[in-house]
Amino acid sequence: MPPSSSPTALITGSARRIGAEIARHLHSEGYRVIIHCRHSRDEGEALVASLNQTRPDSASSIQADLSDMPQVSVLSEQITAEFGDIHLLVNNASSFYPTPLGESSQQQWDNLINSNLRAAYFLTQSLSPGLIRNNGAVVNLVDVHSQRGLPDYPIYSIAKAGVEMMVKVLAKDLAPNVRINGVSPGPILWPEAEAALSDAAKDEIMKKTPLRRSGNPKDIADAVYFLAHAPFITGQVLAVDGGRSLFS
Template identity: 60%
Template structure:
């Protein structure tokens, strides 16, 4: 029996890299998708292949480019002849105040967070069906309650949430489709200037009064990948932030 193959988008760094490492530890062959983080992706591939030879590769694709999304799915299938697990983790995240928002921002955020995930799922669906596979989408608790100043991002993640529910129906009974909605895990790199008062205010709005870590998300992804009787569900890994009453 051949090892299962997982494609993780945006897997070179941060949460995506944690997901890739944990799946690899569980015996998966790993396809690490990246766009600009080539060096980090190659380092991670080397790390994983030193643990288990020829068990990981990296594939580059700009998820804003539909042709490259199609090529990514084809290259992923060509590597081992199948894909058993698709983790749509890649995401763009930045503020788009309504008055200053642009069509380019709309295209970028919708493509990276929603369109690419949909068409990767569609193009890999035949292989996923054949191997009783699974799709796991990284959503966001703000898909249900929009993040102020981030309307386009919130809209895109809300679309990804509905895509999860819709594809769970469309691809049943052969393919399970679930989502993970992280809360405060890693502070966004683009907002390195966020001050401690702002961080503390966010943490105070969690029931557990702390941030999570990337491994918390990776373990949730692994759990959903292994559970054969769960589909169409979205697991909030947010320290209770989505239940916090304002």
Template identity: 50%
Template sequence: MQNISTTESTPSTTAVALITGGARRIGAEIIRQLHQQGYRVLIHYRHSRDEAQALADLLNQVRSDSAALIQADLSQDESIESLATAAIAVFGRIDVLINNASSFYPTPIGHATLDQWDELMSSNAKAPFFLSQALAPELSKRTGCIINIADIHARKPLKEHTLYCMAKAANVMLTESLARELAPTVRVNSVAPGAILWPEDAAELDSEGKQSILGRIPLARTGAPENIAQAVLCLLQNDYITGQVLPVDGGRSLH
């Protein structure tokens, strides 16, 4: 299930954050900024080992024994509990869980499949729930935090992406429900990105599609992964916020 790139350590007094899908894109930027704030970081990845290893090597050059890798396929039910156990063992604690790993692609009506349902629901709702459940006792012991990476389309649907929007809507309800259930010892919040990075592979947009999106953004530009990481840090640092979904979208959700 998982590969851990470092030996187990004695428990540390330094806060530790586990970020799923942390090898690339937004996840990697969240890791870099948390590391700059003094966190030890656990970089979860599924397939992107080279990128994850390069990121860990860079961070460990800055501060030794401050970053480690964990590999797991979160679509495999048996992997989630094992991931939680292994993650705690690396540095002896987990203070922050950031559920960032996500699948995204169109599923137009008439062409959606059961496999697509399973993949989109699993990565965006099922895995975040069960990983949060598995780590809840540890996070409670640390007065920790969970931050879910949602999407503005959890509230306002995106054409031809019904399954993804449904899954992210479940992700938002996960945030709100866990915030009530895990209070007062664990805070749970969410960041909802808008147009931050253009999608890849099957979800890739042509120039017309990109211009259509930019035309609906009051700030008339895309954001950057740094904007999402800054929102995550804000929610971590303010200890009187829980159960909230923070849009980071250049004003697009105003439409």
């Protein structure tokens, strides 16, 4: 991609769902966006094509498995080589599936911890020199279950608790040049495939959500953009959950 005066944002896991909405919103606000995906390459390339129709040479895609540390290293090197110093890192990519204590495995532990937490940490580490030079920002996608663990999802809950602590610790380490904050979604999009919830489980979640409805991806995208441009906010996690976090 040729040099540009537009700020550059890397959004991990942004080919679809919430990540894609974050990418679209940042793009609409003038960012060059780097769409990262793991398996959803076709969706990622379609999103890039759509964004480039709106503004030529303003979006690119990149593929990597964030549960694989060598690929994380290659990804950060490729980002720097192709795009230079970025201005905003959005650690959105996440794996989510049940791991009941009596049935969970070390492989599941490695996959969930690595994809949710380790990759976000080491991407932030490797891209931080450029973020520092740009007085940039990092926004991590956390989860309401980082503080109140989800039954039968202990490894995921532990990983997201680590992501929240990463916000608080790295806000000190990256200050004063880089701000790092988090967005903690509540019921926005229901999980897919093996992580899918029963209708009864969905009803229970709605009963414990004061606004009595689900949010939508735009709510999260708006919050990410706000934190990316809030010059005196760092080390904070903003709950965008319809009040869900008020309940245990």
